[in-house]
Amino acid sequence: MSSIPEELKYTKEHEWIAGLAEGATVTVGITAYAAEALGDVVFVQVPEVGSTVSAGDSIGEVESTKSVSDIFAPVSGEVIEVNDAVVDDPSLVNSDPFGDGWMFRIRVAGDDPGNLLSPVEYTALTIGDS
Amino acid sequence: MSRPTPLREVHESLGATLTDFAGWLMPLRYGSESAEHNAVREAAGLFDLSHMGEIHLTGPGAAAALDYALVSELSTLAPGRARYTMICAESGGVLDDLIVYRLAPDSFMVVANASNYLRVAAELTTRSEPYDVVVEDRSEEYALIAVQGPRSVEIVAKLTDADLAGLKYYAGLPGAVAGFDALIARTGYTGEDGFELFVAAADAVPLWQALTEAGEPYGLRPAGLSARDTLRLEAGMPLYGNELSEELTPFDAGLGRVVKFDKAGDFVGRAALEPLRDVPARRRRVGLVATGRRVPRHGYPVVSRADGSVVGEVTSGAPSQSLGRPIAMAYIDTDVDSGVTGGLAVDIRGTHEPVEMVELPFYRRNK
Structure with missing residues (x-):
């Protein structure tokens, strides 16, 4: 059972969202559960800084030895920063999915961040998966 | 089960x-x-x-x-x-x-x-x-x-x-x-x-x-x-x-x-x-080495970079530890050779990613 930090929000697509409580800029990555399911991540494509995204858009991809998955925008807004380190070294997604493996930051537009899951709801989702 | x-x-x-x-x-x-x-x-x-x-x-x-x-x-x-x-x-x-x-x-x-x-x-x-x-x-x-x-x-x-x-x-x-x-x-x-x-x-x-x-x-x-x-x-x-x-x-x-x-x-x-x-044979089995980091996978079309025409299909693909780049096997039309004008690409979910055609195998152990 992989860890599911209490302070984060989640999506059904196994992304985590940090910073919602503090204000308008969120950090996004994929969960440890997703990283374990993918296996060794070999390629991460992140959106361009400055691009405007809508919640639910496919804005990147994460590729492992065996599979490739889309990364979706969990919220609507503008991409203000991307993690070049994870692009250079995609194994950070496996070694530190909730930390150095973060992927991008979005300045949230509007006040409804969309349909995000609490840690308890996300835990239930991962149990239902396995 | x-x-x-x-x-x-x-x-x-x-x-x-x-x-x-x-x-x-x-x-x-x-x-x-x-x-x-x-x-x-x-x-x-x-x-x-x-x-x-x-x-x-x-x-x-x-x-x-x-x-x-x-x-x-x-x-x-x-x-x-x-x-x-x-x-x-x-x-x-x-x-x-x-x-x-x-x-x-x-x-x-x-x-x-x-x-x-x-x-x-x-x-x-x-x-x-x-x-x-x-x-x-x-x-x-x-x-x-x-x-x-x-x-x-x-x-x-x-x-x-x-x-x-x-x-x-x-x-x-x-x-x-x-x-x-x-x-x-x-x-x-x-x-x-x-x-x-x-x-x-x-x-x-x-x-x-x-x-x-x-x-x-x-x-x-x-x-x-x-x-x-x-x-x-x-x-x-x-x-x-x-x-x-x-x-x-x-x-x-x-x-x-x-x-x-x-x-x-x-x-x-x-x-x-x-x-x-x-x-x-109409097609032959070849190796492909991607020049980028995205991985050609089973079923992806192989295309001519010059005109986008489909010239083959990937049968297996994965990131290669030994080469440090993505590799694939594919069936390619026999009238296509590695000198094809502009080279080959694999259509990876809509983007034509360049590949080089190579003879198999990719890896041979030292005997």
Whole structure:
């Protein structure tokens, strides 16, 4: 059972969202559960800084030895920063999915961040998966 | 519900990610599949291949039955040796690729892929009817454990008195390994030296444990199907369901060398295959190396960079540990060569990613 930090929000697509409580800029990555399911991540494509995204858009991809998955925008807004380190070294997604493996930051537009899951709801989702 | 192998509990205790593969619950990886891949290239890996099928043909008509049932000439195989071959349909399409071991003059073991072995067993039974031979699907009785990699000789030698030095590639001899009766075969699917140990299912767990202990000083680590797939891909080895199918003949797959037309008598597929013998194939199986980091995968179109026209299709693809770049096998139209204007690309989900066409294999071990 992989860890599911209490302070984060989640999506059904196994992304985590940090910073919602503090204000308008969120950090996004994929969960440890997703990283374990993918296996060794070999390629991460992140959106361009400055691009405007809508919640639910496919804005990147994460590729492992065996599979490739889309990364979706969990919220609507503008991409203000991307993690070049994870692009250079995609194994950070496996070694530190909730930390150095973060992927991008979005300045949230509007006040409804969309349909995000609490840690308890996300835990239930991962149990239902396995 | 997937069938477990005799080693399921061992895999679980090792923390393996298990996956359904051809109806079997198999270890996909134990930790990092890249580390498992590298261990096989640099030291050794331990594989559970108990999902493979083992079909025995025994009797004075066994060799003749296999000469009829398969495309190769098994009657010329020396006892103690093994051969890579195929079983084809009347249409010439490949039903499975096989390794056949001649255990004794009148005794053969056919090793078939997990996805196909029931059909292979049924076909061998039907095709053997005119011959004095008994066909038995003994897959349930066997576990198959492979030790693959440059250190595998040293590891297995610690557990057996069998003459490993005298055991050639594609040969097999009966012997005791860690005290358990085994067919010790020098075969594999990784591009490395190594052994495949056919043992009784009940001996699988203690043999695995003995190999784990013997291999510890040599860097042996358990390796799952994910590493097995990238290893065989680097070695340019076909996988049934990817590079091989009933829709393709051995010639289509670039493996026409396994078909022996000069053997006496008919064989299943001869009538369809013989006219193809000297006809240039429409497509050929090639290697692709991506220049970027995105991975060409099974089913992706290969296109001309000049005009975007489709010239082939990827059959297998993965990031290559040994090359540090994504690699793929693909079928390419034979009128396309590596000098095609502007080169080739793979359509990776709508983007044409450049690739270089190379001859197979991608990786060849130093002998």
